[in-house]
Amino acid sequence: MVAVAFTVMCLIFGTTFLAIKIGVEAGMPPFLSAGLRFIIAGALMFAWMWMKGKVNLSLLWRKEMLLTGAGLTFGTFATLYWAEQYVSSGVGAILSATGPLMIMVMQTALLRQKTSARMIAGCLIGFAGVILVVLPGVSIGGSSLWLWGCIAVLVGEVCYSAGALYSKKVINQFKEANPVAINAVQMMYGGVLLSALSAVTESWSTTGLDWMPAVSSLIYLTVIGSMIGHSLFYWIMSRTNPLFPATWLYISPPIAVGLGAVLYNEHVSWITWLGVALIVSGLLAMNEKVMNLLKRGKSTTSLGQTSKSMVK
Numbered sequence: 001m002v003a004v005a006f007t008v009m010c011l012i013f014g015t016t017f018l019a020i021k022i023g024v025e026a027g028m029p030p031f032l033s034a035g036l037r038f039i040i041a042g043a044l045m046f047a048w049m050w051m052k053g054k055v056n057l058s059l060l061w062r063k064e065m066l067l068t069g070a071g072l073t074f075g076t077f078a079t080l081y082w083a084e085q086y087v088s089s090g091v092g093a094i095l096s097a098t099g100p101l102m103i104m105v106m107q108t109a110l111l112r113q114k115t116s117a118r119m120i121a122g123c124l125i126g127f128a129g130v131i132l133v134v135l136p137g138v139s140i141g142g143s144s145l146w147l148w149g150c151i152a153v154l155v156g157e158v159c160y161s162a163g164a165l166y167s168k169k170v171i172n173q174f175k176e177a178n179p180v181a182i183n184a185v186q187m188m189y190g191g192v193l194l195s196a197l198s199a200v201t202e203s204w205s206t207t208g209l210d211w212m213p214a215v216s217s218l219i220y221l222t223v224i225g226s227m228i229g230h231s232l233f234y235w236i237m238s239r240t241n242p243l244f245p246a247t248w249l250y251i252s253p254p255i256a257v258g259l260g261a262v263l264y265n266e267h268v269s270w271i272t273w274l275g276v277a278l279i280v281s282g283l284l285a286m287n288e289k290v291m292n293l294l295k296r297g298k299s300t301t302s303l304g305q306t307s308k309s310m311v312k
Contacts, residue, residue, distance in 0.1 A: 002239055005232045010248045012229035014255025016221060017089040017096075020081060023217030027209040030081035031198035037218060038073050038191030041226035045184035055181035064170045065185040071163025073190020078197060079156030083149035093256060095153040097130040097249040102161035118285050126250040126282025132275030164237070164246055171238050183234040187226060250279045 023033050049055040059065065084092055101123050107113040167186070171179055198204075236245040254276045 002236060005236050006245070006248070009229055009232040009236065009245070010251040011255065012224055012232075013248050014252040015259070016225045016229070017084075017093050017252065018256065018259075019217050019220050019225065020092075021084050021089040022213050023221070024081065024084050026211075026214035026217065028214045028218070029198055029202040029204065030085060031078060031194050031202055032204060033214075033218060034077045034081045035191045035193075035195030035198055037222045037226055038077070038187040039195065040191075041222045041230075042184045042187030042189075042191060045227055045231065046181060046188065049178060049181045049184065054178050055184075056177075059174070059177055059181060059185055060188075062174075062185075064173065065182070066189045068163060068167045068170055068182075069186035069189030069191075070193060071159050072167060073163075073187055074193040074197075075159025075163065076156045077190070078194055079152040079159070083152040083156075086145040086149035087153070090253065090256065091150065092153055093249075093253045094130050095150055096157060097127055097253065098154060099157045099160050099164075099249045100246045101127060102157055103164055103246055106161055106165055122282045122285030124282070125285060126247065126279050129275040129278030129280075129282060130250055130253050132271050132278065161246075167234070168237060168241065171234070179234040179238040180231045183231050187230065247283055250283065254279060 024030055046055065046060075050057065080092060080096070087095075104115055104119065104123055108115045167182075171182060174182060233245050233248075254272075257272055
């Protein structure tokens with residue numbers, strides 16, 4: 001189940017960088033687009049869980065949900081959506097791949113958790129693979145806005161890493177709550193924060209808006225990217241650890257390259273395939289810890305019940 005969920009999640013997230021780029025280039029205000037995406041997705045998911053009696057309304061008022069949404073959703077996507085006005089989706093993908101490295105550093109430096117040499121090597125090998133995959137197709141500009149866009153993505157990954165670590169604590173704290181419901185509430189909070197930021201920084205005029213790609217991007221990112229992709233992320237993290245599901249950031253660039261080759265006949269060099277091999281090797285190195293956790297049966301009973309309900 002973890003392997004299948006991880007594969008689907010990677011396929012979904014591998015397309016979101018391009019979908020964000022399409023929406024931004026169609027004229028959608030970045031913060032508003034991100035805010036609407038997460039408010040709609042979170043509200044629909046929470047309403048569905050509530051109608052099925054699988055979530056308590058009191059979850060909406062917990063400060064832990066606000067803090068999680070501020071890190072995982074607001075901080076991460078406010079920076080990414082803004083940055084993709086000035087950097088390519090490929091640059092966004094490669095810089096976002098620093099997430100697992102930041103999580104590992106935070107776990108070691110702030111939480112005093114021991115990190116094996118194998119985990120460190122896996123992160124470094126995987127990141128080297130991402131560079132090889134994206135580098136041939138990335139044209140680096142010299143403008144200051146391009147530089148600030150790169151810095152923004154990195155700042156967003158710091159927020160993402162902190163949010164991922166904190167959300168693992170929240171999942172353990174609210175063991176009686178379904179991880180999908182927790183994800184829905186944190187997305188709503190993040191979406192509200194994004195919309196508030198949009199209200200004070202962006203113009204909501206529809207002048208020059210290309211409606212078809214803008215609406216298509218919003219629908220795809222809301223339903224596929226947020227409702228399905230982020231729910232899978234939370235479910236996987238509840239059964240493993242904060243680092244493992246974040247390794248999707250190593251998979252997204254190869255998926256983007258593959259889509260380009262299949263749909264647009266883009267050339268894929270041997271350097272690209274070498275990068276893919278390094279990414280897979282890095283993941284295999286990092287997965288040892290996850291598999292050991294699963295073998296020792298450290299997943300909780302409530303999360304096991306959640307797994308069964310998802311299968312049904």
